Amino acid sequence: MNRATRRRCRPPLPLALLSLALLHAQGAWAQDAELDRPLVLKRTPQLAETIPPLLRSQLPTFVDGDKISGRPDLETVVEGNATLRRGDLSLRADRLEYYQPDDRARATGNVRINQAGNVYEGPELELKLETFEGFFNKVRYRFLETGGHGDAERIDFVDSNVSVARRATYTTCRPEDYPGWMPAWLLSAATLTTDTEDNVGVATNARLTFMGITTPPFPSLSFPLSNDRKSGMLPPVIGIDSVNGIDITTPYYWNIAPNRDATLYPTVMSKRGINLGTEFRYLEEKYSGEIRADYMPDDRLRDGRDRWGVWTHHSQTFDAQYFGLDSLVGTLAINRVSDNDYWRDFTRTPSLTQRLLANDGSLNWAKGDWSGVARVLSYQTLQYAPAPIVPPYDRMPQITANYNKFDWNGFDFSLNNDYTRFEAKPLEQGGQPNGERVFSVASLSRPFLTPGTFVVPKVMLNATAYQFDGPLLTNGATHADRVVPTFSLDSGLIFERDANYFGRAFRQTLEPRAFYVYTPFRNQNYLPVYDTAQNDFNFATVYTENAFSGDDRISDSNLLTLGVTTRLIDPDTGAEAARFGIAQRLRFADQLVTMPGGVPVTDRFSDLLLGAQINWTPKWSVDGTVQYNPDTQTSARTAISARYNPSPYRTISAAYRYQADTTPTSNDGNRAVDVSWQWPLNDLWGDKGQDLGPGRGQGGGRWYAVGRLNYSLESSKLTDGVLGFEYDGCCWIGRVVLERVTTGQATASTRIMFQLELVGFAALGSSPRRTLTQNIQRYTPLRTPSIGPSRFTNYD
Template sequence: MKALKFLKLALTAPLLLPLAANAQTACVAPSGALNNWHWYSAEQLQEVSSCSPKTGCDGRYVAPARTWPGAELAPDKAPVHGSADRTRMEGSKVELYGDVIIHKGQLSLQAGNASFDRDSEEFLLDDSVAIILPEMMLTGERAKINGADGTGLIERARFVAFKSGVRAKAKRIKRPTPQELELRDAFYTQCPPDSEAWMLEADNIHLDYATGRGVSRGTVLKVKGVPVFYSPWLDFPVDDRRATGLLWPGFASSDGGLDVSIPYYFNLAPNYDLTLTPRFLEERGDMLEAEGRYLNRWSEWQLSTAYLKDDKQAEIDRWLIGISEFGSLNEHWSTAIAFNRISDVEYFEDLSVASLNVRRATYLDQSAQVNYQSERWRSKVIVQQYQELAGLADTYRKMPEWSLEYLPVVRNLRPQPIFLANVTAFDHEDNLEDGGLFITGVRSYLEAGVRLPYIGRAGHIIGTFKSRHLSYQLDDGVVDTSPEVTAAMASLDAALVFERDAGSFRQTLEPRLFYLYNGYEAGQEAQPLFDTSLRTFDYHQLFRDSRFTGYDRLDDVRQLAVGLSSSFYDKNTGRERLTLGIGQAFYFEDRQVTLPETVVAGTATTDPTLLKSSIIIPGTTSYRHPGNATATAGGSAARRKENSSDVATHAQWQANDRHWFSADAVFDRDDARVNQAHLGWHYRGNAQTLYNFGYTQRRMTIVNADDQPELKQLDASASLPLGRQWHLFARWQYDLQMDRTLEGLFGIAYESCCWTVRTLYQRALEPDHTALSNDLENDRAILLEFQLKGLGGLGDKLTGVLEESIFGYRDE
């Protein structure tokens, strides 16, 4: 086989090398192909080691065994191995006859006969030609390859990609340059050989790997052999690079009728692009949406706009604008901008079907901020306002807010300085100066002090002392335009950590004491309330130094919080598997600083994600609840006359990486009733199996209401594969107290080897923007997504809805 050494040059750049992978496929057949396409059914795969049917398929393509020497090497770094029945060399021409097999690293060439001309560097193969690489195989009757650059052609060619499942046939495949392929009279599909649900037929297909684009001419799409689409010219991608072109349209149906959108993408430059989406809404008219993105070395921007002229139903112009920016000027300076505004409060209800959750947003953020952080200092300047969407009073605007905080070095038994300053100018559309009802002005908050810590393996003890000062410069219209107050704060936080071996776990027992003294200063009732509210009471709140968010009140307290927690750590991994905690605060004197009209018994919440039936008002203390009463948040910590807090508990269990459970509960100190509880369970299995369950219960006191209601809600969701081809999606959020479904979602998907269809039905309560009531209407939407694997899909909204509605869901 001396003549084979002359083939080395010819094999350095094979015909389809740009399509090849650099690693072997993990699934390899133990013997030769079962048919020309190397397709194995599910039954036949049982004989193949480490092989299973592809998702949605009843089989898969399996590469032939690669047992020759150096099969894992790249062709240009491997020696040549070959064999033939006989060879002949005449001048510059080498000829091989009968069962020609040539291996060069990952590349394998097979043919009945072969010849190589050393002068022209031309390589000819005929009689059952096969070119095999790890992730693909090309067969044909005859092939001609130029050994200098790998250009050439194959006649009567077949192509299969083992991993993606792409199959193609062509009368001729030509490689005119190292980066181009031309297919004549081509057939293309991603369906298995025994079930060609769809196929593309084209007169010519040109693939350019330098630009990442392909062009086909005279293209026909056939479904079950029936032509359903024809185009004289199509432009499509051959890799994941961005390119200008028409994207797949989206289809949806809701209470507003049929909704069709056809996006067109403009790849304007490597660092900016634009997507324009004409949208037809059956009941409302024609709409145009646009999204632009821009990226430079300092920041990334995104602009989103939409416009609907003269809505047929609302009889007004509808529009949306959204601007977002995230920037990093250097390691110290960063910026962020968020500006979102819509033409009217019912915009999302009427015009958005991509996410019903968006429709329940109560406000839109409009802010811009500049941040600075060094090793010792952190500062922020922000201007912020909101567009209110729930029919409630507009919120305060920050024009602007400035904060500065010192970040001390944590060293045991070394005093650490404490310094925090915050200055905020609050404005309001309905302010007193203009004859309105809202106080406006500038609030200044300053705290300074010292902290002395000791933190070790056996526990910690941290002493803190600081002085807090709060002052205002209020606009005209109030009795006192410059109220101010100063109060001292001192705390001592001490904990011990005991450890013991508990089988395969290391258990800790951690008693903790937290003494807190906040001095009382009278007269704070005259201070305005700009952005302060009461924190929700829970186990972690026991060890915080304030029961308020914001700086409008300097709370008073003299208390001792007692807590006991225990954790179990896996000795092998060090991961915390179980943690339990229980605690209570004991008050040595009555607390006198409260928020206006604050009467709480239990645990109303300010978390809008937990109270879908409530409307949260940013910058205020309370929220409105069905029944036209005012409920306040915070738990038993808000009571003025009490000797102790409720009993707070916390538990979290993580059995393994796929399964965890958490529970937080607050028990009434007098009658042991559950004032507040939240249970959560999450499980993630293989193949997108996902379960979530949550239960929330909250008691609260309603001002001027005889009956004290409870909020009780269930939230369950699941993603459940059924076999290899079916998949179910579901979510149910239910208000037990008011006996109504807040949101319901059900979806089903079917996936075969070459196509996928998913449909989703979603229903949610539609908020009443004038007054909350029990007679709310339901908003409904039906989404449909259809995909031909290897070509693309119809619809792109369903995945976003699933990821938003089902916690932990990721589309794979």
């Protein structure tokens, strides 16, 4: 027979059944004229990525070649350009013998198998097609998922997922076409077992060679064949820290289930001892969360004390309909450590360097226009003698109920209710007693809106009642109440015009705004302060009714805020290219309600607030805010930041911040400069690289500089800093990063992190990725996990 001759060796049973079904359907349609319409095939949106086992056994087998001979239902022999196909299996060879009774194929001469994208090549193969059992001699192979490849004396196929290679090698380095090429790294093993279902490889008597340096043999070594999780020992993490000394972590990962896992990470610290840590994560249909616990017995840094920390987060959705609600969600967060020095000594915990650790449990509900929270909140305050802090009050408990009704006959109405019991140590609060507070605020507004104008009058009524555990130091009262009305009027205009700046067309707006608020004076200065603070002065708060956050103070106000904003909008995309704004408050009467120790506000004109944000192109942006005092003709606060991000792996950001000192004895303020960057050093000598897609870098042989410097101009010292280099060797990545974290007024923790990442295999050393992501704005990792390629991307 010639090459075009093709024999189907196994009849497709489903096709015969489909034919009978069509005959039956045609007979039914002939009897019913109302259903007489042509048959339409059902379309599928994509080819199946995996073939089910039941369907695999029913798939037909196709063979072709230059010459085909044999006996029907016994054997088929194909000589010259032989090809056999079944499902996701493609087999090519010079000569192919297929024995139908035991479904066995034997191929010789330039044999190539493509099994769901994984390719094997060699001189001789014997294989049972349905069970994928057999062997392959002197084989070269390449895995689709990682691009890993190698060779072996022999591969034994156990089934379609598991294979065992003898005297095998493995690497993910792409072969180069020149004599004497050797991969940058290579794994050699006596046996190499791969399981594509579990996506894991196990090598025995394995040696790892990197840049010509070979390790001693490992009895057993496992590695992933994809980005999927797998149980087993993770590569050791080695770091050098000014507090811990040399620390070595040997983590073990336990992939309990697709939705649950745990990590054990014992760490040996040369200056301190052994730290035992564990983390458990879970994701269920109704609840999810994570738990982490660390324990260090006999810490030599702190006179042999036992140190521990616990961090948990849990979220759960309940059956709201059972309680007659629309939604019911509970959350629980626990953050506790053993002592006040924990935040300085353990800077890589979930709480980082926080000194206020919140322990919070809440139940959130919603029903129609109503919503509310039942909450218990307690803080652990970590004190530090040079800079003590006043602990916040615990809320034991807090219960809220809120009602919001919008566009009710043109009106918007809201009612917010809050009951809270505040508890703290009275001595830490200056003798202020614990107490209970009930707070309610009702609000009614009537927006008048047109495309170019808005006017929103609003009235509010704030009512508060207190019950104290003891007499107040201010007037000896054990209870108090307060009712405060407020009227506000918010109004503005919106003008638009076509404009052209620097050769670019825009839609420009001009938006003047006036906000008036009147709240009569009610004496509140004798009341305790449980959760209230002075509002920051910025564009978010300048148009609000109350000068305080929290509910213990309602500022008396008779003031008018005037402001204007202009925007440049791209008429094609609607993106905002630039925004400029200015605002100032005009006070018609002194503000008499103050925080404890404060003085009444008597200035008739507030500081001038100026702001700008420019996003001329997606590559760069500038953002700045200035609080200018017209009386002293100086800036009370300045914040200016700029970012340049022309492409992935290229970003530079810089910020300057100034805050005037409020103490009368000082004329200077706090000034700081913050700079961060990620940039390819190869750009300096003209090697611009290429865009290989997200998370794949810009080509091998490239150096990257990464870092962040936060420098205090006031004290002339570096407060926090990160400085490092990354090298992309295509199939391996090297990283060296130095980090400095300030943990006190005169103390800092410094550590150096080294990491060698063998792409698609393992990472050795201490990973700086979390540090770089947290410190460098828009940092892009050189490699990120991605969805595995389809078997059709390597289809024969």
